Amino acid sequence: MRFGWTADQVALREAVRDLLASACPPSVVRAAWPGGDESSVEALWSALTGMGIPGAVGELGLDEVDLVSLLEETGYAAVPLPVVETAAVAAPLLAATGDPGGHLPGILAGRTRVAVAGGLVPYGRRATLVLHLDGPAAWLSTLDGAVDETTVDGSLAAVRVPKPSGEPLTEDAELVGLAADRLALGAAAQLVGLGRRMLDLTVGYVRERRQFGVPVGSFQAVKHHLADALVRLEFAAPAVYAAAWALAGRRPERGRDVSTAVLLATEAAREAARTAIQCHGAIGYTVEYDLHLYAKRAWAVAATCDTDAHLARVAEALDLKGAAA
Amino acid sequence: MTVDLTDTASEAAFRAEARAWLRANVPAQPLPSGDTREGFARHVDWERRLHEARWSAVSWPERYGGRDASLWEWLIFEEEYHAAGAPQRVTQNGIFLLAPTLFEFGTDGQRDRLLPRMAAAEDLWCQGWSEPEAGSDLAGIRSTAVRDEAAGGWRLSGQKTWTTRGAFCTHLFGLFRTDPAAARHRGLTYFLVPLDAPGVTVRGFGRLDGDEGFAEVFLSDVFVPDADVLGGVGEGWRVAMATTGSERGLTLRSPGRFLAAADRLVALARSRGSLAPRLRERAVRAWMGARAYHLYTLRDVDALLAGVPAGARSSMNKLFWSELDVDIHEAALEILGPEARVDAAWSRGFLFSLSGPIYAGTNEIQRTIVAERVLGLPRGGG
Known part of the structure; x- marks a missing residue:
């Protein structure tokens, strides 16, 4: 048994973290909100492309284990672009289906971004293609007929698109299932990253903010909230990494493990958001302070996770029958 | 790839040997509680059988009665031990708490004099x-x-x-x-x-x-x-903190214990046929909690072997496993319904689980330790 990272994995993660620290600070996440300067968001995609992230699976030869901590970093930075969707979901699916539309070169060159539909299409306005994963089949459509939608997380640039018609990209249920699991794993990894970011912001704040003559972070009530939030995150993260391993090895228990990761990460990120806002006090309830950028993203990503379906999948793996079934 | 959550060939062989021995030797009928005088004596007999087969302290050097097992092998033994429903370890305070401290701070003379008798359940x-x-x-x-x-x-x-x-x-x-x-x-x-x-x-x-x-x-x-x-x-304080680290963390409460409890919970839930959605969710969440604890400890072992000391992280283990244990047992009692009133394994386990958030330093103390030493929040305050 081994459960650690290679030196290469650590180095890549640190490189991505450094890149995002400079290319995706809170000001760039803000710029992705309506009325912001989209050119800084475009510059961020160029920087990610320069690192080879869109072609991570094919060109760099990374698997889910290599990828998962990179995706966690994109969550930590709240990257307002479809990184998971393009790099971890669409690119490998296109490669596996022979890329009938010839989209992969554009993805690798950074010209083509793929968003994934799920009710809304997050980042649809910043994408050139939309991937629809629907049961046993997948479709690829353009943004024709897309309608903008206003979202709580204003950086989502979300749209609604018509249901796809015509030829599916693939009707291979296993490939589509794999793509859906990669999307779910990406969501779980981002949620862990977002949770860590909110916790870091809060720890920084409560060490500085003084009331009653002392830092508010010295009060037990605040400490205990933050300790609980940390424990949830720290115990969700290994489940996310284990799911990546199960997915990379196409192991039979991968569905159960991805769903476990999603459920633990969703709960951990929601608790981190709630704790972060509470421990900040009134400043956390403003749009001037940065915390809301990460909290709203966490809620948006969590909302894409169908908790009931994931619970049912773990229950089925454990052979537990529900009364309604 | 340094993630591989399967056994290596030698780990698989170790697991098979432990499983075979446990299958042949674990008493068919559960022993009476080791926290009564009569039950304790029966448990000491069991400890001596474990020792004769060199399973009482697998991670210790052979000259003290162990097997020089790696941390991974120790985790495997614990998984198999609890999965087999083997008796509680009444020697735990010696073997799992004092012994690590003796290895770290004791003299050779103390180790030679105390450890073999501890492994053999001669000193308790x-x-x-x-x-x-x-x-x-x-x-x-x-x-x-x-x-x-x-x-x-x-x-x-x-x-x-x-x-x-x-x-x-x-x-x-x-x-x-x-x-x-x-x-x-x-x-x-x-x-x-x-x-x-x-x-x-x-x-x-x-x-x-x-x-x-x-x-x-x-x-x-x-x-x-x-x-x-x-x-x-x-x-004394420095030495005692090493013992409390063991008590809060890995050595006292290995994931095998909670994996086995969660598996028993799932088996109980399964035996009820169709479950109300809320009860099914409770069972699923308890099982996921045990899995999360297992995976966290595997990460922890990897870090320990890489030379990162556990330190205050052991307080995070303690918070998690102690609350998980309560969750698992509460879920079981809810599934049992009126039968939960019977003085039996699940109700006893529930009462015992309530001690987890108290012993080895209350969870309130642990949260403060995590906040101050892991998150770096200022000491003091109210």
Whole structure:
């Protein structure tokens, strides 16, 4: 048994973290909100492309284990672009289906971004293609007929698109299932990253903010909230990494493990958001302070996770029958 | 790839050997509670069988009765042990708490003298931390040790309490104040005390489950030679913190214990046929909690082997496993419904689980430790 990272994995993660620290600070996440300067968001995609992230699976030869901590970093930075969707979901699916539309070169060159539909299409306005994963089949459509939608997380640039018609990209249920699991794993990894970011912001704040003559972070009530939030995150993260391993090895228990990761990460990120806002006090309830950028993203990503379906999948793996079934 | 959550060939062989031995040797009928006098004696017999087959302390060096097992193998043994429904380890305070401290701070003489007898369940160790006025505030202990230069040792006086299985054990390890003038955390020394020494009185009393699992230990001018000081005079706090790290973290509460409990919960839920959605969700969440604990400890072992000391992270383990244990048992009692009132394995397990958030430092203390030493929040405050 081994459960650690290679030196290469650590180095890549640190490189991505450094890149995002400079290319995706809170000001760039803000710029992705309506009325912001989209050119800084475009510059961020160029920087990610320069690192080879869109072609991570094919060109760099990374698997889910290599990828998962990179995706966690994109969550930590709240990257307002479809990184998971393009790099971890669409690119490998296109490669596996022979890329009938010839989209992969554009993805690798950074010209083509793929968003994934799920009710809304997050980042649809910043994408050139939309991937629809629907049961046993997948479709690829353009943004024709897309309608903008206003979202709580204003950086989502979300749209609604018509249901796809015509030829599916693939009707291979296993490939589509794999793509859906990669999307779910990406969501779980981002949620862990977002949770860590909110916790870091809060720890920084409560060490500085003084009331009653002392830092508010010295009060037990605040400490205990933050300790609980940390424990949830720290115990969700290994489940996310284990799911990546199960997915990379196409192991039979991968569905159960991805769903476990999603459920633990969703709960951990929601608790981190709630704790972060509470421990900040009134400043956390403003749009001037940065915390809301990460909290709203966490809620948006969590909302894409169908908790009931994931619970049912773990229950089925454990052979537990529900009364309604 | 350094993630591989399957057994290597040698780990698989180790697992198979442990499983085969346990299958052939675990008593078919559960033993009576090891926290009663009669049950304790039966458990000591079991411990001696484990020792004869060299399974009582697998991670120790062979010369002390172990197998030189790696941390991974130790985790595997624990998984198999609990999955087999094997008896509770009444030697745990010695083998899992005192022994790691002896390996870190003991002299060769102490290790040679104490470890083989501990592994063989000839000496049975209990813990002497808490006192009537010092529970969570361990540094507030008042029991004293006064120097007896002529006799080459110390004279111990005072009272210890909440001592698990103290009424049945043969030896106690604990903290005593050797320098009353020094600051609270200083002036403490870690002593190893035989409970049959003149001046020791032990009184057992009932826990929440009614078993006589607790004891008070009264010491009146009890002589302990210098050879039974562990880690140096005045070093008691530092040495004791190593033991509490083991107690809160990996060595006392391996994931195997909770994986097995979660599997039993799932089997119970399955046996009920169709479950109401809420109960099914409770069972699923408890199972996921056990899995999360398992995976977290695997990451932890990898980090430990890479030389990252556990330190305050062991407080995160303690918070997680103690609350998980309550969750697992609460879920089981809800599934059992009216049958939960029967005094049986799940109801007893539930009562025991309620001690988890209290012993080894209450969870309130652990949260403060995590906040201050892991997150770096300022000390003090209210």
